[in-house]
Amino acid sequence: MSNDPESVTKAPKPPKKRAVKRDIFVVVLIILIVLPTIPLSLTSLGPIGSGAGMLGTVIAVMAVRTFGLAKGALVSLFGALVLSFAPLGLNYPAMGTMLMVILGCICGLATYQGKESPFVMLSLFVGITMVMPNPLTVDQLDHGVTVTSDYILVLTGLMLLSAVWGFLLGWLLLKKLPSGPVVPVQREIAMTYGATLALLGGLAAAVVLTWFPNTAAGWVILTVYVIVVPRAVDDKIVHEMRVKAVHRVVGTIVGVAIAGAIATVIRHQIPLILLGIICLVVALEFRVAGRPYWQYVIFLTPGVVFLTGYGMEADQFGFIRLTCTIIGVLISLAALELIRRYTIPWILRSKEREAADIAQRA
Secondary structure (H helix, E strand, O other), X not given: OOOOHHHHHOOXXXXXHHXXXXXXXXXXXXXXXXXXXXXXXXXXXXXXXXXXXXXXXXHHHHHHHHHOHHHHHHHHHHHHHHHHHXXXXXXXXXXXXXXXXXXXXXXXXXXXXXXXXXXXXXXXHHHXXXXXXXXXXXXXXXXXXXXXXXXXXXXXXXXXXXXXXXHHHHHHHHXXXXXXXXXXXXXXXXXXXXXXXXXXXXXXXXXXXXXXXXXHHHHHHHHHXXXXXXXXXXXXXXXXXXXXXXXXXXXXXXXXXXXXXXXXXXXXXXHHHHHHXXXXXXXXXXXXXXXXXXXXXXXHHHHHHHHHOOOOOHHHHHHHHHHHHHHHXXXXXXXXXXXXXXXXXXXXXHHHHHHHHHHHHO
16 A cells, blocks of 8 residues: 555545536436436427426336335335325315325335335325326416316326336436435334324325315425434434525525526527526536535526426416425424324334334344
8 A cells, every 4th residue: 555645646546537427317217217218209299298207217216216116116116196096185185185184104114114215205106196287288378277087087197107207217326326224213203204294195185185276385294294204312313404494495585586587588498498407407417416405506506497397487386386485384393393292202212112012022
């Protein structure tokens, strides 16, 4: 081993190489996820409807990474079907409300096993697309989506095809990059997490589906799932949720301001959509790199604003998203106060009993 001082100064370079490889990997993965939209855009769906199934691809990739091939295939199928039938919540608000309650409970059960990530992401997607379903045609983009049997049939076909593609990507990813260790969560924490998501998600869905259908109000549900965290106890969970709430609001405000400024200069749909994709790529890179959460949200917000409205009325979507984010943060912090007062003492007592039982057995 050399004692040359230059060899010491060159030591930090490998992380940079790994960072470059990671950046390339993220970009390639995003390209592969979007790839099926190219041939689909040449069909009767066109460029609008071809991208609707990408949500199923994302869920399938995460499912295979989390559960492996066999169980991952079942979770992928479950996600595709849930995303396909979620828009029926517009016609039947009670059904949509129950769906969010069930998904919240599933997230709690999966957290107990340390495998909640695909179900949490699925719930995010459902919360958004159930309230404002993805348009499949230009006419639906201009006049809104009417959820009919034909719409559900086409959407189901798209989601199933996308899930198959996502399963293949997940399989390749699993071979090249094995998943990390599973980290289960204490039973009482998982129960609290699932109950909180079920209650807040169900209440938000009931209000939004009844009084604000076909709007971006589904971001209230998304914000709840982002702010409520399952992997901290004692004062840490209070601290983490409060910090994340502040980062979410600050990042959203700055992101909306950026989106509004860009939308005043660029009025054409295609450039705004391209900018939205670029912003999402940068946001994902920030997330993977472990950058502060508010930086991730700053880039995520313009991307979602531009793509949610397909480049149209970006200022309106930005304002609605900011409003819904603040509402979601407030109800999440209200739930946090209840958790702090009543649930955390119960969790601590349970841990003490378990520690005492282990001591007695020893």
